Amino acid sequence: MYTTQMDAAKRGIVTREMEIVAQKENMDIKELQQLMAQGKVIIPANKKHTALDPEGIGRGMRTKINVNIGISKDCCNFDIELEKAKKAIELKADAIMDLSSYGKTGEFRRKLISISTAMVGTVPIYDAVGFYDKEISDITAEEFLDVIERHAADGVDFMTIHAGINRETVRRFKKNGRLTNIVSRGGSLMFAWMELTGNENPFYEYYDRILEIFAEYDVTMSLGDALRPGSINDSTDAAQIEELIVLGELTKRAWERNVQVMVEGPGHMAINEIAANMVLEKRLCHEAPFYVLGPIVTDVAPGYDHITSAIGGAIAAASGADFLCYVTPAEHLRLPDIDDMKEGIIASRIAAHAADIAKGIKGARDWDYKMSEARKNLDWDKMFELAVDGEKAKRYRESSKPENEDTCTMCGNMCAVRNTNKILKGERIKIL
Structure with missing residues (x-):
């Protein structure tokens, strides 16, 4: 039996909290245990906090x-x-x-x-x-x-x-x-x-x-x-x-x-x-x-x-x-x-x-890649889904509607993304 998460890590015991954190952080459980045993990573988790969805804090963690x-x-x-x-x-x-x-x-x-x-x-x-x-x-x-x-x-x-x-x-x-x-x-x-x-x-x-x-x-x-x-x-x-x-x-x-x-x-x-x-x-x-x-x-x-x-x-x-x-x-x-x-x-x-x-946290850039992909495709719903504050992003978009749905009121028909996409597909564009 272990007393704390650190004690368990030192003894080589895998706790439920360690399993959850390792999965969330895409980290090998043995690496996580080693870092916890050294005090470089912690999982704050009082034994009486039964509603807790545990998180790790420290080296290699988000x-x-x-x-x-x-x-x-x-x-x-x-x-x-x-x-x-x-x-x-x-x-x-x-x-x-x-x-x-x-x-x-x-x-x-x-x-x-x-x-x-x-x-x-x-x-x-x-x-x-x-x-x-x-x-x-x-x-x-x-x-x-x-x-x-x-x-x-x-x-x-x-x-x-x-x-x-x-x-x-x-x-x-x-x-x-x-x-x-x-x-x-x-x-x-x-x-x-x-x-x-x-x-x-x-x-x-x-x-x-x-x-x-x-x-x-x-x-x-x-x-x-x-x-x-x-x-x-x-x-x-x-x-x-x-x-x-x-x-x-x-x-x-x-x-x-x-x-x-x-x-x-x-x-x-x-x-x-x-x-x-x-x-x-x-x-x-x-x-x-x-x-x-x-x-x-x-x-x-x-x-x-x-x-x-x-x-x-x-x-x-x-x-x-x-x-x-x-x-x-x-x-x-x-x-x-x-x-x-x-x-x-x-x-x-x-x-x-x-x-x-x-x-260089594992997976951190993936979020940005997906957002950039949605922007290239002018997929507004996907952008709202991925945004840190999708509610605000959607509210801004809807507060100022463009003439064409594949643009915004900042650039309109001069939208660089839309026009470049069209040119690369061999399509003609109209600015006026």
Whole structure:
């Protein structure tokens, strides 16, 4: 009997989840097992998440995307968040994180896990304040650990644990200073707790206890980047790199307990720094899968950060990142609505697919070949079927009808594709 997917891989046991992922990724099962045993590929799959359609994250895998949902004190309608989750699954998101930060979230979390075929992630520190109805400084280390265990028992597949921000990394952050300080919500809460209590980060101090919980339920450790840069001015600074070094050490400790790991990364970052940061993470964190927010490549586009993020995400994934956290047009402005969520998902899926082409992922270019073939044949229905967002493509087409069905209103009778096809067939064309 095995304890976790990583334990099974080390023992040479083929799990149901491995079989599904190997088939999806067109990968030999032995190769998959070897990569999992080395920590280079993970399959987040809590033993209690029975609705899960498992996915692999890491080397040789298709780049996956995550969608964030969840209530806040100002927007606390769980029904709307559940609709978002259903829409995210429909739009082929690979993972959904419940980032609820207000009230009693357990019932919603369990409902989400019961219906979600996508991986489900959480950030337990967000839930602690609402669960105990206490100020952050009044929560004890033991209470933080209890919340983690509750999430694991509910069936959460991966959890963001901000264990890399400890007394030493805080000292480095304070010594060097930053323009935008700490922008990670979980990181800022843990920083506040440490400063207000004078204690060490309990996620760092009691990391082995957390690993015991994760191993029992087979929860994947998502090592949170509490000190990720919140502006391009702060990227690749001393605090970010020192935390990354700590995350690499924590990665090895998790692997010793057969706990699967992915490492979270920046944040805001200029384009010319992205590739180097991906190499640095893989080096310092021993090729554990890398999960990035964006990166957002410029700070001046509120309302369009799904675009700034997609630019950075495509470069990051092409350079080695394995998992993209979507960003919506509402980033930095408000809680996203369902339309914002859709735009964020589509932008992230485009970025992920563009990166998969660059990485040479098996079958990635086939999709584009089929679309190009449909365009050459002026097969509009096939184009809509293949499109990332076929609904939008069809709506645009129908909103502006051409004189001839084999053209569009951009070029009309000057359509290059139609006219070239006709000439190659020996047919005459009429432009006027």
